Amino acid sequence: MILVWLIVILMAGGLLAWLSKKINPELPRWVALAAVLLDLILIVYLWISTEATTGSAWLMRYEISWIPQWGVSFSLALDGLSLLMLLLTFFLGLLSVLISWKEIKAKVGFFHFNLLWVLAGIAGVFLTMDLFLFYFFWEVMLIPMYFLIGVWGHENRTYAAFKFFLFTQASGLLMLLAILGLYFIHGSETGNYTFNYFELLNTPLAPDAARLLMFGFLAAFLVKLPVVPFHSWLPDAHSQAPTAGSVILAGLLLKTGAYGLLRFVVPLFPTAAVEFAPWAMLLGVIGIIYGAIVAYSQTDLKRLVAYTSVSHMGFVILGVFAFNEWALQGVVMQMIAHGLSTGALFILAGFLYERLHTRDLARMGGFWSKAPKMGVVALVFVMATLGLPGLGNFIAEFLTLVGSWQAANWLTVFATIGIVLATVYSLRIMQKVFYEPGPRHESFRDLNFREMLIAVPMVLGLLWLGLYPQPIIDMARPSITEQLQAYNMEEPTIAEPKTVVEQPQSEATINTNQLAINQRAFSNLQIIQSPN
Amino acid sequence: MENLLWLIPALPFLGALLLIVLGTRLSRMLVAILGASSVAVSALITILLGIEFLQTRPEFYHQEVWQWFNVAGFTPSIAFHVDALSIVFVFVITFVGALIHFYATAYMADDQDYSRFFACMNLFVGSMLMLVMADNLLLLYLGWEGVGLCSYLLIGFWYKEPENGYAARKAFLITRVGDTAMAIGSFMLFQAFGTLHIQTILTEAPEAWSVGSQMAVIVALLLLGGAVGKSGQLPLQTWLPDAMAGPTPVSALIHAATMVTAGVYLIARMYVIFELAPLAQTIVAIVGAVTLLLAGFSALTQYDLKRVLAYSTISQIGYMFLALGVGAWSAGIFHFMIHGFFKALLFLCAGAIIMALHHEQDMRKMGGLRHKMPVVYWTFLIGAASLAALPLITAGFYSKDQILWYALAGENGSIWLYLAGLIGAFITSIYTFRMVFITFFGESKTHLEHPPGKVITIPLIILAILSLVGGFIELPHNFGHVTLFSNLMAPVLPAIAANEGLAANEWMFQLVAAIVSLGGVFVAYLFYIKSPQLLASIERSDFAMALHRFWHSGWGFDALYDALIVRPYVFISKLNKRDFIDSFYTGLARMAEGFHVMFSETQNGVLRNYVAGIVVGAIMILTISLFL
């Protein structure tokens, strides 16, 4: 039930925030803050209280029938992966409310309504285990975001909002087709027409059908992620959105794509995914390098950061399709660390915009002496972006690369070169904004208390992820081993109930013989490629 | 003592943290105390630890602080492994580091960013200690990148000059290229051994790989890539001369004594891999030999005092690589230690001169400082003598002689490597004494503004003493035969045997080395004191001038990389600023818009167009129905 509350609080909070504007124009901020804070507390409570229960991947389930004729149920479930994603969601959500405190002055009530509904949609996406409901939340996430960009954005907002909407909507429809396809195939094969994720797992699929359906899902997730040929909505949407919108876009919406890959594509279509893996990894590497090159020449700070996201998300797809635990742990770490570091950079851009009313790098410079606190904080974020060890992104990238090395050597080499390119654009941010003497700005103030309150937790979070990531890894491990299960078994049995209670397979072998693990990671792929 | 291991890196980190957080709120006095004492206490602990180590001679100390993470059997820890090799490095880092911090409290006294300076310096010392104490490659990599960051921050310390920022980015970037190679190497090691724990790899590697196996060669070359990046060796040496943009204590600590020798440490640490890959080891030696020559020639032509020292650093690290490459592991590390002393000394003296002359670095504007700054003169002379390896009295002679000897007589040695080293030694002593003569002799050209105080001179004197006596812990067997240092290294690094036939005549080669270095001093004396017109006449010829320019620019590597890599990259990036993939989507949108315009034309109310449309349509239908 607590899972439903997580979503309901946000939705109700959103409505309340909208209505409360009538009473006092400042009230929506407090309502929104309270709603997100409540959710954050709930999820932290869940985290602490469930830490003891290991073994089963699923920590919590909630299911009631919704439209029984069609096999649609209101089905929510929480596992380690969802929990981590929700933590990130509510943490960034809280920061988004805080950064909008001074930035948003028009239509405050409606703004917070949209903000909370986006968060509700994202939370729903991370929780739901019914594909119909998943699509519903996928759309819930989209429309308020359209308004956030279109109403409170910068000068070119309508264009950006339309572009965002068209890309995600079009790809989402392909996913809907794939969902329906899966629904009917499963129904005709087993006689049980259902949208339930657990029952749809292990649907026997002809290779061609599996491939087509997988591409349907991939369409939505690759556009959302985004992967290079489909990324061009992102720089526009990110740079035009208000700061809170950019933070949510970069920190959370992109992660829904990654989450979708992990949760749906990998376990639902094991054979098709293995077939597609080399291409997917290639796309990832192209994304890493292409994003980095384009990022370097941007003069708009937010656009630059947006392209760094493209580059970083390349690691996600590279890791997902390496199909081993190192890479997938790297991907989960990357989702969280990138959410923090890129969110932080957008927040930084927001701070600068608040002071200078520009995002143009040419009109910045020399802020190190004027705002040393901001400089130090920014340095941490920039270093996180370029993957400095000791900060979260390094763990993520290193694990991803270690994992992908096992699957594809040359692609990993090129991906590693991407890290050098990351240095190029990251240092450019520091140089242009903080070091190089720029135009004179007489009244440039350093971070105030509210801004420090936003920035310091992100710095601490990145350091924590970089120095002691074990809690995150432990939390994600059962889910990851479950997603990978299809790749460890020779013959997936259909009848088996998928509410996995059994021991994750690799737990037993961990630490015993490392060489054996290596060989296993290799043989996984070979096993899959031999048709069963 | 073993339990205090973690304190050695933790104290500088703590110092850095406090300085960052409290920063501007502390008084300058407190900043100085905090900054210098954190490293000093580390040095004290190191010395105590070292004494205990020498007395009890354990194989190593080990301490695990916490497990970093554990992913499917990949379990790196924040753990320290300190053996003889690490102890030498830790000692140089903390001891020389403490002296330089002490010196910097005076050198940076007028700078407004006092606390930022010490925060970065402390962070550097902490990271560097992580690097040399790490028990696994991932933690080593953390230190490795951490020192890169600090180097970046400190080279660009005076950030208001855009050139400094450029130099800082260049340093970070070029070293990162090497780091990437090293990262790939560690992926391969992980794939092969399932761990990055260094000692495990070292013990398992000989079982898994045969000598000369392809994997070993590739891994060794990738590690070498990391090493050349950090250590400013060919082909990634171009950042080091520019790195002199930072404050002089930074150049002394980071770009002479410690960080740039990280590559030496890495190769020595992973020596087993290199022994399994003779090809890679030969390449190490060749890289060292070529670098020491190229950098030596470049040093001859520099006028900036610090740039001469920078090129000489590259050149001396070349010697260390040469030693590692021929398998004289202990000799390489010995030279690292001695070099740490005398190069830090030289830089600190240069700093004292630069400060005294109000940030003048051009040697042509110096001169006659011998009488004005006697302490600096004498200590600089000692440092220079050690660098030039003047025989018998200086430490540099003993360490360099060992390298030259093994370059010839070692198992992997060859006459070519020996000759390269010998020519390098000759050039070294020329450019070193060129520096001494131009700076301290002749007539004075500027007046002294700040004569160095006690805080400046005390570290100089201590380092000068070490540069003289440091060599006596390792003397050749025909000359005292003291082997304290190689005994210390023996459990960690394999010893090297000299060629029997040559060994009988070792004294002859020592004599040659001595003559060469004295000859260099003489040549410098001839050109810069005795008859400067001789030099002037040579410099008048076009060829000499062209050569001079070429060497002055560091053999044109900067221009080469600029043309080959930097400019094409920037060009491509700028060309694609608007992201050509986006034009596909905007093209789609334009096309839809075009059709919209086109079709709306058919519905604009002009009756005759409608009629024409109907007619054309009717005719088409008729024609089709007639023909079908």
Add this chain to the structure above:
Amino acid sequence: MTPAHMEAALLLAGVLFMLGLISVLIRRNIIFMLISVEIMLNAAGLAFIVAGSKWVQPDGQVMFIFILTMAAAEVSVGLALILQIYHQLKTLDSDAANLMKG
């Protein structure tokens, strides 16, 4: 009706139709366009009558009556539209009524 007559009559109908069509296409005065449409209708009617007399069937004449009625209705609607157009645009130029933007 003899074949020669029929051909001549059909030819006449065709010529009339083409004249009407061409004038619809090239005239800009909307009243002339309406008249031309009438000519085309009558040409079609003539063709029907010729065909009716060829096969001795009443259908041709029936069709002609239909066409007459339809033409009358069309003319009344058409004239009403023309009046409106003239009222709105103060001109009878049909090309002036291109205000629709799709």
